[in-house]
Amino acid sequence: MTTVDEFARIALGDLPASLENPAMADWLQSALDELAKSPECGYLPKQKAATEPSALTALALLGHGRQEEAQPVLDYLARAQQADGSVGVREAEATPGWPTSLAVIAWQLFDSTNHRARIDRAMKWISSMHGEKLERSPEMGHNTQLDGWPWAAGTHSWLEPTAFALLAYRAAGQQSHPRAAEAIRLLIDRQLPDGGCNYGNTTVLGQTLRPHVQPTGIAMLALAGESDPSGRMERSLTWLQWSLNARTTATSLSWALHGLYAHGREVRQAEVHLASACERVQQHDQSPHKFALLALAALGQQSPLLRGGRPSSLPSQSDSTS
Amino acid sequence: MTHPEPFSNAPRLQLPNVNRRTLLVGGGLAAAGIVLARTIRELTLGRSSVFIAKNQKYDGPLVQTIRDGLIGCGLDPKEIDRKRILLKPNLVEPARDAPHMTTHPAMILAAAEVFRNWGGIVTVGEGPGHVRDTEMALVESGVADALDSLKLSFSDLNYEEVVWTPNRGRASKLPGFFFPRSVAEADLVVSLPKMKTHHWVGVTAAMKNLYGVIPGIKYGWPKNVLHHNGIPETVFDINASLPKTIAIVDGIDCMEGDGPIMGTKKQMGLVVVGTNPAAVDATICRLMDVNPQQVPYLALAGNKLGPLENRLIEQRGEAWQPLQSSFQMLDKPHLRSLVRHRGVLVS
Numbered sequence: 001m002t003t004v005d006e007f008a009r010i011a012l013g014d015l016p017a018s019l020e021n022p023a024m025a026d027w028l029q030s031a032l033d034e035l036a037k038s039p040e041c042g043y044l045p046k047q048k049a050a051t052e053p054s055a056l057t058a059l060a061l062l063g064h065g066r067q068e069e070a071q072p073v074l075d076y077l078a079r080a081q082q083a084d085g086s087v088g089v090r091e092a093e094a095t096p097g098w099p100t101s102l103a104v105i106a107w108q109l110f111d112s113t114n115h116r117a118r119i120d121r122a123m124k125w126i127s128s129m130h131g132e133k134l135e136r137s138p139e140m141g142h143n144t145q146l147d148g149w150p151w152a153a154g155t156h157s158w159l160e161p162t163a164f165a166l167l168a169y170r171a172a173g174q175q176s177h178p179r180a181a182e183a184i185r186l187l188i189d190r191q192l193p194d195g196g197c198n199y200g201n202t203t204v205l206g207q208t209l210r211p212h213v214q215p216t217g218i219a220m221l222a223l224a225g226e227s228d229p230s231g232r233m234e235r236s237l238t239w240l241q242w243s244l245n246a247r248t249t250a251t252s253l254s255w256a257l258h259g260l261y262a263h264g265r266e267v268r269q270a271e272v273h274l275a276s277a278c279e280r281v282q283q284h285d286q287s288p289h290k291f292a293l294l295a296l297a298a299l300g301q302q303s304p305l306l307r308g309g310r311p312s313s314l315p316s317q318s319d320s321t322s
Numbered sequence: 323m324t325h326p327e328p329f330s331n332a333p334r335l336q337l338p339n340v341n342r343r344t345l346l347v348g349g350g351l352a353a354a355g356i357v358l359a360r361t362i363r364e365l366t367l368g369r370s371s372v373f374i375a376k377n378q379k380y381d382g383p384l385v386q387t388i389r390d391g392l393i394g395c396g397l398d399p400k401e402i403d404r405k406r407i408l409l410k411p412n413l414v415e416p417a418r419d420a421p422h423m424t425t426h427p428a429m430i431l432a433a434a435e436v437f438r439n440w441g442g443i444v445t446v447g448e449g450p451g452h453v454r455d456t457e458m459a460l461v462e463s464g465v466a467d468a469l470d471s472l473k474l475s476f477s478d479l480n481y482e483e484v485v486w487t488p489n490r491g492r493a494s495k496l497p498g499f500f501f502p503r504s505v506a507e508a509d510l511v512v513s514l515p516k517m518k519t520h521h522w523v524g525v526t527a528a529m530k531n532l533y534g535v536i537p538g539i540k541y542g543w544p545k546n547v548l549h550h551n552g553i554p555e556t557v558f559d560i561n562a563s564l565p566k567t568i569a570i571v572d573g574i575d576c577m578e579g580d581g582p583i584m585g586t587k588k589q590m591g592l593v594v595v596g597t598n599p600a601a602v603d604a605t606i607c608r609l610m611d612v613n614p615q616q617v618p619y620l621a622l623a624g625n626k627l628g629p630l631e632n633r634l635i636e637q638r639g640e641a642w643q644p645l646q647s648s649f650q651m652l653d654k655p656h657l658r659s660l661v662r663h664r665g666v667l668v669s
Contacts, residue, residue: 047481152541156546158544160543205580212455249457252458
């Protein structure tokens with residue numbers, strides 16, 4: 001498990017490769033500087049802070065050796081934590097609690113010792129949260145009985161919150177938890193027959209649905225180090241690799257790169273795609289959420305999301321962005 | 323112009339040319355109390371106008387069509403001046419290979435131009451239900467470039483700050499809704515849907531499109547909180563709880579069969595406009611040869627949010643009858659009542 005010591009080493013002198021890469025240095029430095037100005041951030045500039053983009057910003061700053069500037073986020077996440085351990089979408093909005101997993105990853109990677117009580121309470125809440133199981137029906141292609149996580153209490157299990165929960169178990173060193181094992185089964189079950197996945201349906205009323213880049217990337221990241229004899233995971237990785245291009249937008253691209261790197265896949269022209277996506281963000285909404293994800297993806301194998309989420313058995317792989 | 327209701331055997335009710343007070347006085351004297359009560363309800367609810375334009379193309383004069391339609395349905399352009407107008411297209415998920423799934427960019431631009439020319443402060447807003455990456459939905463649908471071309475601002479409704487609004491419909495158990503700020507504070511919400519079949523509720527147009535104002539950050543992707551509280555009920559409740567809403571429907575290239583995502587393209591060449599979304603949707607159903615009274619959320623909306631019966635809808639522009647073309651509907655038990663009058667289904 002990566003600890004703050006490893007990231008401290010980065011801060012003490014070893015620049016991430018991405019910042020030494022001239023193709024990425026300009027936009028990346030600019031994005032990081034923007035994030036550092038206001039690390040407790042909303043999805044858009046001047047929006048009220050939200051927990052997801054703030055946690056991702058903290059991880060991006062940490063990954064780039066600027067953890068001091070990320071410290072306010074950890075306090076913000078602590079203030080957002082409820083008595084039951086959950087972390088709502090914004091400090092004043094206790095529900096739904098799906099960002100709890102991201103808060104766990106941030107606390108764990110920054111300072112797991114000092115945040116131990118928070119992490120324990122959050123993990124307890126995560127373990128207590130269940131998606132609603134639905135009766136098996138020929139109209140729904142996926143296994144509706146598998147136990148995953150919903151976006152909001154009282155609803156069915158979906159792909160991204162389940163993937164985030166699995167990443168939290170891994171980050172917290174609880175990858176042997178039975179819920180983590182079930183999450184892996186669910187994420188594999190939700191892969192489309194020809195590869196890729198969407199929000200979490202496979203076939204509905206007999207029709208196979210379309211895959212999308214972002215959920216596929218997140219699922220692949222969470223499934224790092226797992227095997228799938230059915231071959232669907234392999235097809236998802238192939239589809240994901242094939243899907244990326246210069247028009248792939250920031251959040252989809254960033255999660256896709258994480259998903260591919262998590263399985264040691266090479267991504268041609270990743271730097272070019274990242275620069276294109278960042279340019280679009282700069283020209284349009286200047287979203288801190290998007291800048292944070294792009295900055296994380298620019299770290300390649302050094303992304304905290306990869307290091308925090310990787311099972312200890314998976315060997316480290318060389319940076320494949322070049 | 324009125325037309326007989328094709329899906330009902332009930333005799334047409336001829337509305338007297340009287341005002342509400344006359345009717346109320348007369349009501350005390352009338353023997354047919356049930357008929358009168360129904361008539362009063364219809365009159366107090368009001369009739370509604372729906373405008374249909376045919377032979378429409380995405381590279382045609384859509385600005386003129388939409389402007390004529392809105393004025394024809396009674397919208398006073400002076401009411402728009404300096405008002406906040408939120409245009410809500412349907413961009414449910416990215417689909418470069420299925421442009422008939424999402425509202426065409428030309429429709430969005432044309433509607434924006436109409437309201438801007440009337441002095442409105444126009445924003446386009448959407449909260450896609452199937453993807454978290456809204457930017458991807460904009461790019462893949464071609465809407466991103468279109469918005470740039472007119473320097474139109476966009477609100478990502480999935481992630482905006484929210485405002486709690488009581489549920490004024492109360493068909494579902496939900497006590498209220500979190501609406502994105504740009505929705506809650508809009509003076510006018512313009513539903514800009516695609517005319518499509520829907521594999522769960524039969525038809526999606528003006529009313530169902532407004533699922534997309536519900537923020538995913540609170541309700542999930544898909545917006546499963548709504549599903550668990552009943553799709554028809556929550557469609558009705560959202561429409562009952564929103565600010566003033568009107569509709570401009572992209573019925574040029576439509577979707578039939580396994581809509582709203584996986585269906586096939588059906589060319590209709592129509593633009594349908596109205597100031598009452600329920601009346602617009604009832605007309606859309608008739609154009610698709612679907613019984614509006616059997617569409618569950620319309621059944622809830624009838625006589626509450628707007629008129630469904632053909633005789634209560636003033637048809638402007640083209641009549642719907644010559645333009646009616648049967649949309650293929652999945653042969654599923656929950657959809658059969660919508661097209662029972664046809665006899666033939668596709669699986």
